[in-house]
Amino acid sequence: MPMKIFVNLPVKDLSKSMDFFKALGWSFNLQFTDETAACLVISDDIYAMLLTHEKFKQFTPKEICDTSKAxxxxxxxxxxxxxxxxxxxxxxxxxxxxxxxxxxxxxxxxxxxxxxxxxxxxxxxxxxxxxxxxx
CATH class of the missing domain: 3.10.180.10 (2,3-Dihydroxybiphenyl 1,2-Dioxygenase, domain 1)
Structure with a gap:
């Protein structure tokens, strides 16, 4: 299997984020999508996991970046x-x-x-x- 990349991104509103990326023409793998996470398919080898803040915090002990400041x-x-x-x-x-x-x-x-x-x-x-x- 070729190497793939999964970028994990915290999102405040999963539904709105999914609508945003759908508007760009990208799709979601529903097999890996639920109310806490969505698997954004950018290409055959590039994916982004959109994770609610609560879900994202399960993967890191660090604070979520405030993107308005950094x-x-x-x-x-x-x-x-x-x-x-x-x-x-x-x-x-x-x-x-x-x-x-x-x-x-x-x-x-x-x-x-x-x-x-x-x-x-x-x-x-x-x-x-x-x-x-x-x-």
């Missing part, structure tokens, strides 16, 4: 085009998320970003590997 992590996802990057950000903002940085164009890479309903930061980008500077 960044816990930047989750970066690659897309196949600049248009797809802009579209996912547009969908995120329309679904109640927010921008936290202006798009950046590095020539070989185009990057944009949004925060979800709980302030988790998502970096989305397109990279044209043929345009990466040599050396």
């Amino acid at each position: 960044t816990e992590v930047l989750t970066a996802l690659s897309f196949d085009s600049r248009e797809q990057v802009d579209e996912i950000v547009k969908k995120a903002v329309a679904a109640g998320g927010s921008l936290y940085a202006e798009p950046k164009d590095y020539g070989f890479m185009y990057q944009h970003s949004f925060q979800d309903l709980d302030g988790h930061s998502w970096e989305v980008f397109y990279m044209d590997e043929s345009a990466i500077p040599a050396g």
Whole structure:
């Protein structure tokens, strides 16, 4: 079996968070979803477990990050085009998320970003590997 990644994210309102990510076009694996957790399917190998705060606290003795004051992590996802990057950000903002940085164009890479309903930061980008500077 290929390696997969499961990112665990605390959420304040599981139902609203699920609606937010559905608006981005992503789905959920209902086999691993209940009233305390939802398995967000981002791709065949990338998942996010959305966990209520109570459920999340069962996995760590540390405090949950206050995302209005600190960044816990930047989750970066690659897309196949600049248009797809802009579209996912547009969908995120329309679904109640927010921008936290202006798009950046590095020539070989185009990057944009949004925060979800709980302030988790998502970096989305397109990279044209043929345009990466040599050396």
